[in-house]
Amino acid sequence: MRRLELKSPAKLNLYLKIIKKRRDGYHEILTLFERINLCDLIILEKHTRGIKVFLEGEDIPLKENLAYRAGLLISKKIGKKLGVKIRILKHIPIGAGLGGGSSNAATVLLGINHLYELGIDKGVLYEWGASLGSDVNFFLSEEKFALGYGRGEKLSLLKNIETRLWHLVIYPGFPILTSQIYRAFDGIGLTKKATNVRILIDSLRKGNIGKIGNLFFNSLEPVVLKNYPLLSFWREKLNSTSAKGVLISGSGSSIFGLYENRKEVERVRRELERFKKREVFFVVSTDC
Template sequence: MKLFSPAKLNLFFRVLNKRADGFHEIASLMQAITLGDTLHFKESHQDHLTCSDPTIPVNEKNFIHKARALFRKETGFKTPIAIHAEKKIPAEGGFGGGSGNIATTLWALNQISGMDIGEETLRTWAAEISSDAPFFFSTGTAYATGRGEKVFSLPPLEKKDLFLAKPEGGLSTPLVYQHCAPNVNDIDPKILLGNAIAGKIEGVNDLEYAAFALRPDLWELKEGLINLGFETVVMTGSGTGFYCIGPIENPSLPGIHFWKTSYLSRGDQWYAFS
C-alpha cells in the first residue's frame, strides 16, 4: 500500500492562554497542502522502518514507529509491517510532516488489518502522540481548538497562489512556546475564520513574536518575502517555515528554499496527490 502524507499550514494561529495541564489553548485554521511525503506499507517477516532521509532517526522516537506501536497496543494487531518513508516535507518548518505521518500510518494499518475502526477513534489515538495529528483526519480544511486536537472540518477554501519559504535550520517547538506570551493580540479567531471562509486570509500567528525573538533572521526573512511582492506572508506553526500568498513567479532569496504548492482536500478515502 502506498499513501500520500500531506503537509499542513496554519493559515492563522492564535495562542489564547496557558492551561493548568501545561498546554496552551489555541485556535487555528489548518489546511492540508500538496507538498507531502509518501509512505509505503507491506506485510513482512518482521516490523521494519526505513526512511529516504538519513538524518531522520528510525528508532522508537520516530512518529511512524510510535503510531504503529500504538495501533498494536490498542487493537492487538500482530502482523509484521515494513514501512518506508519517502520524505519531501522539510523538517522543523512548522509543516506538520511528522504529525501527518502519524495519521497516515494509523489509517493505513486500519485498512491493512481490516479492523474497520472509526476515524474518530483513530483521531483520538493520534492525539496521544501529537496535537497536530488529529487534523489530518479532517477534510483537509479545519478549525482547530483546545491544544489543537479538537478539529472541526470545513468546506474547501478558495484556491490561492501559494509558495512556501524556509531558511536553513529550525526551532524547537517547546522552546518557542516557552517564550510565547498568551493573547499577544486581541483579534477574535472567529472573525479570522469568517474572513478566511469569505476568501480573505489575514496573516496572524501569535508564535511569530517568540520565534522572531529567538531567531531575528526570521523577521528579516519575512520582510524580504514581503519585499518580493507577496500579499500575505505568515510563519506556519512554530516555524521556521512561511507560507506566502501572491502571484509571484520563481521567487528567490539567498539561502532560502521555496516550494510551489496548493490546498489539498480529501473525501472518504485518504489524501491523494501525484
C-alpha cells in the first residue's frame, strides 16, 4: 500500500467542567465529547524520506501543525526515518473549538501506523497522542462519544450509544485562542452551577433530546460570551429557535444548537441566514 485517504472528523463538547488549575499550569477538566460528521480529508502517501505537509484551505506554520508533529513523533518513537507526504484538505475551521488540529494529528498517527503496517498498539498511540494535545486521544479512540478527564486526554469510552444528534454549528468567522480563554477564566472562576454529566450520559443513551439539551454545560461559556459579543448575539438567535439546547463548543469560537432532526436544522439554518455576515453555518450530526 502506497496511499491512504482518511476522513478527519471534528468534535463538539456537550459538557465541559473546569475542576481546578493544576500545578503544571494545565486545568483538570471533565468533558463529554461527541464526534461529528464535519471532516477534513487527509491523504497520506509514502515518500522517499522525511515528513512533508501540504495544507489546502488554511495557512499554519509547519512547526505548529499538529499533523506534521504527529508524523515526526511516530518516526522518532519507532527510531526509523519514515517518508510520508501528508496532504490536508481543510473544512474544519481553525481555532473554532471543533478539534480540527487534534483530529488531524490523530488521523496521521492512525494512518501512518496502517500505511507502514507498524502494528503499534492503540494504548501506545494514546501515550503519544497525549503529548501532542488534550483532544488527540478522543479522535484516536474512533468512538462517537467519550467522557474525557485529566486535561481531557484520559478517556472513558461510551460504547453502544445509538442516539444520533443533529446540530446547527455557527463559526463566527474568527478563531479564539484557548490559552486566552483559560487565562480569563482563572480571573473569575466558575460562575454557574454545573449540571450532572452522568444524567446527561443516561439521557444520551435513552435518546431523550430535550433532556440532553437542558443538561448542556460549559464552564468557559460565560468568559467567551463576555469577551465576544457576536457570540452572545448568536446564542440569543439560536435560543429563539426550536433548539433543545445551545452551547459554546470548548473554548470557542463555534456555537451550536441541538435539534430534533435534520429537517428542523435545515429550516432553522434558512431562517437565520438573513443575519449572517462572515459567519459559516454547518449542518452536522453525530458521526456514525
